[in-house]
Amino acid sequence: MTVSPLPYPLRLTGxxxxxxEWRWEDLDDLVALLDEPGIARWTLMPSPFDVEAGLAYLRRAQQGRIGGSRIQxxxxxxxxxxLGEVLLFNVHSEGHEAELGYLVGLPFRRRGLATAxxxxxxxxxFDALGLRRLLLRIDRGNTASTSVARRCGYRPAAEPPIQQDGPYGPATLDxxxxxxxxSGPQDDRRKNVAARRYGRR
Structure with a gap:
């Protein structure tokens, strides 16, 4: 069961x-970001990621945003x-929860962008959508992503691992x-890492 349509358009400043929001004029930059082995290794992105894949990606992103099914x-x-992407999807109103994901292009890593x-x-x-539990599904071999999760206050959940087939063979997602x-340091970290100003434009 999903919640009412998610806000669109959206612009968040931290x-x-x-x-x-993604724009059609981002196509070349999008292809450059996602046509990279490190992205294909940890996601289900097509590889190689070409212009056709980029157009399909932007089309799905626009449909999901206008339809209010995800924030991308x-x-x-x-x-x-x-420089990268962050998204929120699979929103369930009964459990007040959703999944998030993130990626940063190779030239822009190690700058704290994913954490921010x-x-x-x-x-x-939490503050604007009223969700109470947020989830990340991370390949247990992706130490860079788990480091981001920990810095943002996420912790391993008591759920069985998810097995999936990826472009580099079987993967195990925690x-x-x-x-x-x-409460505690996690809450302080969320408030301090991103000095937030929310707005829609």
Whole structure:
């Protein structure tokens, strides 16, 4: 059971990042970001990721946003060229929960962009959408992604691993969670990492 349509359009501003809607003029940058072995290794993105794949990707993103089924935003430093992506999907109203995901292009890693973007969207999901549990599904071999999850206050959930076939063979996904009623350093981290200003444009 899903909640009412998610807000669209959306623009979120935090410390060092601006999250904005994808645009058709982002096509070349999108292809450059996603046509990279490191992305294919940990996701189900087609590889190679070409212009045709990019057009299909932007089309699905637009449909999902207009239809209100997901939040799918480009990570930028200043609202300009995309450096990565963060998304929220599979929203369930009964459990007040949703899944999130994130990626950053190879040239832009190790700048804290994934941490800032995930913290920003996590805060928005709790404060503006009223969600109470957020989930990440991370390949247990993806140590960079698990480090981001930990920095943002996510912790391993007591759920069995998920087995899936990826472009590099079988993969094992662990579930990480962020709970609304968990207090302590995690809550402080979410508030401090992204000094947030939410707005729709």
């Amino acid at each position: 410390t060092g990042v601006i999250l904005r 935003l480009a990570i930028t430093a200043d609202g300009g060229p995309p 973007a995930l913290s920003l969207l996590t805060g928005y999901a 579930t990480w969670e962020y709970l609304e009623n968990r």
